[in-house]
Amino acid sequence: MSRGVAITGMGIISAIGNNVAENYQALISETKGISRISKIKTTHQNDIMVGEIAYTNQELETLLGLTPDNNYSRTAFLGAIAAKEAINDANISDINKYKTGLVSATSVGGMDMTEKYYYEYLDDATHRKYIAGHNAGDSSQKIAEQLGIEQSLVTTISTACSSAANAIMLGARLIKSGQLDRVVVGGSDCLSKFTINGFKTLMILSDTYNTPFDDNRKGLNLGEAAAFLVLESDAVVNSENKKVLAYVKGYGNANDAFHQTASSDNGDGATLAMEKALQVANFSSKDIDYINAHGTATGNNDLSEGRAIIRVFGENVPDFSSTKAYTGHTLAAAGAVEAVYSVLALQNNVIFPNLNFKTQMQEFSITPQLTFKEKPLQTVMSNSFGFGGNCSTVIFSKEA
Amino acid sequence: MKSVYINSVGSISVQKTYESNNFLEEIVEYNDTVIPAQDPNYKDYIPPAAARRMAKGIKMGIVASKMALQDASLEQVDAIITGTGMGCLRDSEKFLSNILDNDEQYLTPTPFIQSTHNTVGGQIALELQCKGYNFTYVHGSNSFESCLIDAKLQLEQNEAQNILVGGVDEIGEHTVKLLKLVGQIKTEPVNSSELLLSNTKGVVFSEGANFFVFSNQQQASSYAEIVGVDIFNTLPIESVSNTAESFLKDHNLSVNDVDLVILGNNGDVRFDDFYNTLTSGIFKETQQAYYKHLSGEFHTASSFGFWLAANILKAQSLPKVVKLNDKNTSQFKNILLYNQFCGENHSFTLLRKC
Amino acid sequence: MDALKQELKENIIEQLNLEDMTPADIADDDMLFGDGLGLDSIDALELIVMLDKNYGIKLTDPKEGRTIFESINTMAAYITEHRSK
Secondary structure, three states: OOOEEEEEEEEEOOOEOOOOOHHHHHHHHOOOOOOOOOOOOOOOOOOEEOOOOOHHHHHHHHHHOOOOOOOOHHHHHHHHHHHHHHHHHHHOOHHHHHHHHEEEEOOOHHHHHHHHHOOHHHHHHHHHHHHHHHHHHHHHHHHHHHHOOOOOOEEOOOOOOHHHHHHHHHHHHHHOOOOOEEEEEEEEEEEOOOHHHHHHOOEEOOOOOOOOOOOOOOOOEEEEEEEEEEEEEEEHHHHHHHOOEEEEEEEEEOHHHHHOOEEEEEOOOHHHHHHHHHHHHHOHHOOOOOOEEOOOOHHHHHHHHHHHHHHHHHHOOOOOOOOHHOEOOOOHHHHHHHHHHHHHHHHHHHEEEOOOOOOOOOOOOOOOOOEEEEOOOOOOEEEEEEEEOEEEEEEEOOOO | OOEEEEEEEEOOOOOOOOOOOOOOOOOOOOOOEEEEEEOOOOOHOOOOHHHHHHHHHHHHHHHHHHHHHHHOOOOOOEEEEOOOOOHHHHHHHHHHHHHOOOOOOOOOHHHHHHOOOOHHHHHHHHHHHHEEEEEEEOHHHHHHHHHHHHHHHHHHOOOEEEEEEEEEOOOOOHHHHHHHOOOOOOOOOOOOOOOOOEEEOEEEEEEEEEEEEEEEOOOOOOOOOEEEEEOOOOOOOOHHHHHHHHHHHHOOHHHHOOOOEEEOOOOOOOHHHHHHHHHHHOOOOOOEEEOHHHHHHHHOOHHHHHHHHHHHHHOOOOOOEEOOOOOOOOOOEEEEEEEEEEOEEEEEEEEOOO | OHHHHHHHHHHHHHHOOOOHHHHHHHHOOOOOEEEOOOOOOHHHOOOOOOOHHOOOOOOOHOOOOOHHOOOOHHHHHHHHOOOOO
């Protein structure tokens, strides 16, 4: 059980860039990807802001070399783009040379197409090809096909906004136990009218730029993204002489068991998740150099998460920031997006600023990192929390 | 590495499986294309204040979970792992049609919250006040088997001692219409006893929840040992037999060691050949069983097959109604399950008498 | 005012699926949240939609609901003063 889990490749597409390099550039130049929505017609257009990816579905189809008769949802398009980048980044030419699986995450699945053609399907056959693409697992099947993964373990996790963190966790466990030599892990979620209206009913959408950990925060901006990591066993790394970007060192999942959507006031679930992750990594809280917080900028999350961080780290809270001001909250993809950012932070020894912050929260005295900072980093902790009380923490490190 | 046992079961299905001590003695026959689950008295299990916002999938999941906990004589578990193909489908449909019908106005949060795939797993945690590990897998016909893989991994490594694992799906009216349009649900009713003779495309669609407590501690009530689970995103029909054999070989068994093979035949003329290749091939001389004429088809219907296998191993008897051929066996030691849906997401599961 | 209160009780029971209750079970000054009827924050969001749909009152901050939804009395008073339909 002491095997290392190496990250040997990464891919991402988000509102701040179509690949890892573009995302990094935007992060260090403090360029936000938040704007008014343009690709979905909604009556809330002027009430919300989103993190939208510039490419149209047609452009994504062309990039992937797909013929127009495909039945990809936008979730599948985005996922395939990011997963392919990760495979290229890991220099993998023969994917089936080692026992390779895919663990993906999504919350909307093919809802973007379903909501477009929901009634039209009934009396017009034109778009019925998308019906089979609605269920969440379909996007993962397509991503696996794009990567050439055949006759292997492919599955999908959906635990709302912690989904991709959980995909990373399962992938790491599959490698540690020796079930797989290599796992592509991550998540993909596109924007949809369904989620926009859903979060609207919960009254947690900001009408302006989201401001994580700010006393006057007004809620979150939804975003769309996909991000994937290639995880490989020590054996593969050694025999292929692989360059390792970082390691998945610890992970923990716990349930808040408090409320269907809200987090408990004292962040019980979040505290448990962080503690478990530290335990798996065999770390004490002092060993964490930077926390990429969940930090959605809702009243509830940031208070609960902040209190949980204080419970775990006491007087010595490390530098922390939320990158959701850049990308918006990308739901099931968020854990993978922020895993990529955590690895970028480790690789470059930098901490990305928590943008848009103006006013210190009254309930506690911890303040996120507000400016771009260079600092030697050995470890990064990343938090992802979701509806259903689902709380996840993953720890990344330079050393195995 | 520790062994993993099925210590209890709980089932809500289109049969009256909610009645304990009824192991398919009384069969409900259907002649339809879509069949809803037989409802237990939910109020016996869920307080009204908690039940008022719950979708049927949540209710089925909670009741099946509570039955499983009771059967295992447990109040609490270390983790909850749920599989669902579509989640709470009715609420998803309700929220979407409200969006479209009311031009995004006057929408209420409840159906949106329920539409989240992990709402069943989250609600079970809330009911049990279980703060442990809580995952939801949503990968078509491998949703439940993904849970098995995850739970087995944790129990083998002793990361948990008792895990609640289940599969749950519910019927949604609009989805049924759409699935009929694309031939995934049969358009002509078929009698359940003649499901495999329908010679038509599509399935008889249904719903249900099957939950289990898995443990690395065997107890008097244990049903079976979970020996192995493998899932495959793709599997060409020519490779099904080889894959079955190599799966058995991974667990030091051969075809002759299998006392019973339980197959996921659902009467879809386009895809039942995946099963036929086994029944007329390597398992020709093996006792064979099927169950989707009793459970109907849904993404987590294989959890009903798993329930069946666990019960057979504990009772050491095979209900006549599931027999697919006339072979017999003196005892049931090793049971192999194979399932797929529309030629995708194949699984092999091996259970052993304990 | 009494008619409005009766209407509110009926709507609350229907909208929030309080299956086992009748309007007579809810007193005008019963606490709707917490120890009273036991409603929670999701119910509060449901009630905000009800204010909008039935009475044309738009709340933008769920916190505003806390005092408005204290009891049937406070709800009726607020609606009477602010309704636009």
